[in-house]
Amino acid sequence: MSSAIVSSINYISSQIYVYAGLPIVIIGVLGGILNIIIFLSLRIFRENSCGVYLIIMSLVNIIQLLSGFFYLILVKGLLINGISVNVGSCTIRVYTVQICALISMSCICMALVDQYMATSKYIRLQQWSHRKIAYRLCAIISLFWIIYCSPHLIYYNAVFSPATNSSICTITNGNYQSYVNHFYTPILLDAFPLLFIIIFGLLLYRNMKQISYRTAVPLVRRQHEIQITSMVLIQALISVLLISPFFILTTLTSNIQFSIDPIINAHIQLVLGITICIYYSYYTVPFYIYICVSKRYRQQFFHVLYTMYFQRWCKPTNDINQVAPEL
Secondary structure, three states: OHHHHHHHHHHHHHHHHHHHHHHHHHHHHHHHHHHHHHHHHOHHHHOOHHHHHHHHHHHHHHHHHHHHHHHHHHHHHOOOOOOOOOHHHHHHHHHHHHHHHHHHHHHHHHHHHHHHHHOOOOHHHHHOOOHHHHHHHHHHHHHHHHHHOOHHHHHEEEEEEOOOOEEEEEEOOHHHHHHHHHHHHHHHHHHHHHHHHHHHHHHHHHHHHHHOOOOOOOHHHHHHHHHHHHHHHHHHHHHHHHHHHHHHHHHHHHHOOOOOOHHHHHHHHHHHHHHHHHHHHOOOOHHHHHHHHOHHHHHHHHHHHHHHHHHHHHOOHHHOOOOOOOO
16 A cells, blocks of 8 residues: 555656656746847847856756756656666766856856946946956856865765665765755755845845936936846845755755655655756746846847847848847
């Protein structure tokens, strides 16, 4: 009886990965590609410091969905054991997933700080919101996380599990496991970025309320700052809601000894599957948040895809030298 219940719960878990996970990956990759096209096509984003962070974040999110979530869907959802885990694929995949998670979260945090400085009434702070500084920060922080996550290449290994009759990717060093359970996951990946987002989100919201009344700021610049600030602010708020459940659950399951009852463990895996889908939605939603939040971004989206590309492909070549308006 208990084995039938466990099998049913496991089947539900696998179906969640398939029917919730696959759409998340597909629309996430599509949204990330559209974000990159729009940001690179319009000079107002391409030459904006916050736009640099959003471009890098969109690229990293695509890599994360494909290297992280799509792999989980194949293994846990479609139950394709043919892509058996070996030491090389295990370490490289985990290493890539962790780097992408940290860079993506760093980009949204830096975008918040950048917009806080860009909308500040202090000229000295505004000067720090610059495209060249954004490029340098992205390079430095990316390099830092690449080096910082290098122990994953050493301590993650493929280990045969009798329970699943297959190899699983896990940490093989007790001290590093303790570090991951007590600092890396709950603090570095969860508490610190969430606290950072909340603090700078509130500061940015205060600046956003004040910028509409600054007559010294040109109207076009005010409109653009309000647009990109609202996009980043709403994304940061939704990020808090999407990533918290997964890290709370993983922290609890890593530090609390649960019953070895297979039914309870199956329920835990079911809840974990749901929270994983919610977590990876963080990498999916940026484009759709921007479309919903900003009317101007919707206009820019239509302008880029229809005016700049579709009409250009359809028109004769002698018409493509016309100057298009910058939105």
